[in-house]
Amino acid sequence: MTSPSLLAATANVLRRDLTVAWRRSADVLTPLVFFAIVTSLFPLGVGPEPSLLRTLAPGVLWVAALLSVMLALNRMFANDYADGTLELLALSPHPLSLLVLSKVAAHWVLTGLPLVLISPLLAVQLNLPSEAMGALLLSLLLGTPVLSLIGAVGAALTLGLRGGGVLVSLLVLPLYTPVLIFGAGSVAQAAAGAEIEAYISLLAAFLALTLTFAPWAAAAALRVSLD
Amino acid sequence: MTSPSLLAATANVLRRDLTVAWRRSADVLTPLVFFAIVTSLFPLGVGPEPSLLRTLAPGVLWVAALLSVMLALNRMFANDYADGTLELLALSPHPLSLLVLSKVAAHWVLTGLPLVLISPLLAVQLNLPSEAMGALLLSLLLGTPVLSLIGAVGAALTLGLRGGGVLVSLLVLPLYTPVLIFGAGSVAQAAAGAEIEAYISLLAAFLALTLTFAPWAAAAALRVSLD
């Protein structure tokens, strides 16, 4: 296979996933609204004191982002698995890992990116100081793709299993913790007026690492799930 | 139809759901582990100060319980819908709302109840004062069935829709907030040494209310989804 045709195939997968999601506009909006709802749940649970909320804000925003991405994970492969499209993908004459990468890209564009864009609004609701806004945006921008990439492996592994929704969270959450710690950490640091370079470069390293290995692992997991 | 046979049918549904879950032991464990993981994520997100954690504990525990129950919602009907068992249920000569009620009961036994039982352990981790332990148990015991009941309506409405997993959260979370506010509120009150009777009786009222209306609404929603 020549590489132009590989490019066409990956572009094709990306376009198809985006079209499908676009047809159901609910698909684009729901992770966003979920993010908004979860960040709003916390003040309800812990009480409305503004100073308390301010200390919580970085953690709450990051945990909510993490949960929204995670909840949307089962959309990545589950429908394709149920209707047999995944078999077509696996039988395509292109490296499955690259096709997976375009599916992950579609997933991020549909969940991670909107979260990043809306996060400042919710940060205001939680009284996050405006100095920390840049750190919030940057850390989410680097961190959410990592969440999608790791999530792809979990979603591929749990494909076709009953109760997959909960199982995938279970597999994926432990791997999400470093991202959470450094992501929320960077925002908290920025809110306290400290340097965040170290945090950000760590997040960038995570991204590079998962970008290299996750598509490959997810592809292998998909082959196992189809067997 | 005589009522003994109705009893047999509902018992049958309950037993079947429990057996199926039992076969996949992962189904029983995952909401529990998810609960544990989410409560552990918070200290990671907001930092480890014990006094801060103590004020957060009621809210975090309740939010985590709510999310665990919610994540497990799609198990309530989705598999039955995909394999056609739900059609059998709808065509059974018994009131669908009662069959739904037994499915909800099975769901609660598999998710809510284990959460209640494990919550004291996690509460200790979060430094919740021991005076509040009783309130935590009682509020969860009354509140989690409400979550399952409301959730049943959401799950039934979103059946067979793409991205149902996220959509159900969107529909259900706003309705969960009162339970969260009063559930977490009662624990916080108890931790502060105050009376919690009002909170608990409100939770009990929610339970009575949803027990009356939710199975009926969920049954109507199922019929719509099957149409």
Add this chain to the structure above:
Amino acid sequence: MLEVVNLACVRGDRPLFSDLSFALKPGELLHVVGANGTGKTTLLRTLCGLTRQAAGEIRWRGAETRALGDEFRNELAYVGHLNGIQGELTPAENLRAAAGLAGAADPERIDAALETVRLSPYRGFPAKILSQGQKRRLALARLVLLRKPLWILDEPFSALDVASVTLMTQALTGHLADGGMVVLTSHQDFEVEIKNVTYVRLDA
């Protein structure tokens, strides 16, 4: 007695059929024929009450089926495109659950029903490992087990091997001889040893 009067069905905004009328008496088989997408599945689901008709009436022993509700469903067995099988349960457990739901639990007959569809060797396995055709046979075993007077079957022969098709037509013949009623669709040919086969043809 199943009577259909001036039935009309619409999916989305596309009218599928209208003014459809027929009646089915005990011992009769009604074969709904028509090309793909003419609305056979929709008709069968409407007869069961799973889908709402746009107009017209469906009567069972003289009364509207929607008004009868549970009373009608108690006399009905439906096997659709989906098999209604729980993959985690064994074949026997699946049948037991179906029997319990139908309000006609008679546990001794379950083994016999499994024997009839030749699934006894799979007694100990979860149903999800069954092959396409074996799953279909398990779904059809419900008919044998539950003994409802009205059978509504959507492509009952799909995925069945030749021996199983024969077996199924025997079951149909027996049911009709006992005064049962059958509504089915099938693109495959089959033979029942009985004269009372009527056809309803749906056109695009």
Add this chain to the structure above:
Amino acid sequence: MLEVVNLACVRGDRPLFSDLSFALKPGELLHVVGANGTGKTTLLRTLCGLTRQAAGEIRWRGAETRALGDEFRNELAYVGHLNGIQGELTPAENLRAAAGLAGAADPERIDAALETVRLSPYRGFPAKILSQGQKRRLALARLVLLRKPLWILDEPFSALDVASVTLMTQALTGHLADGGMVVLTSHQDFEVEIKNVTYVRLDA
């Protein structure tokens, strides 16, 4: 040239078949027959490389298919029990996605393929509204569109109405006449106007 040498498959701990050998030359059709649950689907999925065999080799033009990888998959079109259709996309978009994946995008032919399986009237609808048989036809349209030399088909005629079965057998005949190869299973009878039909029988 597809060659299978001493193939053995095991599901769970149940051996399905072993020491299966056959060869398929251009212009030949191989019909895998056997009762339900004898392992036909398993065999086809193993041939594609979706499932792993327990023993034996599968060779394509002399080389092991697993070693060939993408090169083998590039010459293969598979239609399984599942249709591989995205309900949200229109029939044409589904075909375009399939063509893109197969690395053989030729957009002009998509309309022709839809016409062949008589789905042109549904051009503007999402595929999920299609009936069982219409979905199957859409899946089969991929074969016409992609023009791969090796077709592997699991029950291609299931859910098809009589006209569509004829259409499909014509497609098979044409493909064989062009030097294509076909492996299929079907419980339904069908006729291809070609002599080179060989049978592989799987037994329980």
Add this chain to the structure above:
Amino acid sequence: MVEIYILIGMHKYASPKTFYPLAGTLIPWLAGATVLLLALGLYLGLFVAPPDYQQGETVRIMFIHVPAAWMSMFVYAVMAAAGAAALVWNVKLMETLASACAPIGASFTLLALITGSLWGKPMWGAWWVWDARLTSELILFFLYIGVMALRASIDDPRRAARAAAILALVGVVNIPVIHFSVEWWNTLHQPASVGRMGKPTIHLSILMPLLTMAVAFTFYFLTAALLRMRNEILEREKHTSWVQELVESRR
């Protein structure tokens, strides 16, 4: 007997075919009334009403905020009632009414939220606080979004309408919560001052523009709802003979 005649008469207008032209003649009148009332209300509110001795000019936000907040709840009630009617009596027109309500109600809710937080910044020193009324209004917004998202996810319009109606009915519990929240919890937000029977606590120069704006918003709601209903009727009935005749006659 009289009731039966009324019901039969109503039933006639409940058919989309008769409703469509009726709505067509009503819309211009309703739209005109909306514009006039809005102009009057804004004039009274911006130029006639005195500035507040405490809040100064910011008090004028009230003339948008309060009617919008009222409408957000009222429209939800209408939507739920129409949904119930559609479920119970299977009336198509009620399905279209319910579906027309959701986006309008959501916009009123958003307006109440935005004007509220604009007002909150000078009054309470924060854009947002987690007070009971604000929270329950936010929940109302999410409920509207939920109803719309659910409807958008289902293709068959009748199924979508029934599903949305069930959800809307379940969400009705939130309406009394919003209204009574200020009495049940002691919060920052203003308690009810207009609704109390007998003792109006507001001066007439404030009450007048407030009520005018409320009526104007109601007329706006009616206009927008009828417009949306007409669109949806055309879309849903496009295969019927009367719509095709209508299209022919317009050619």
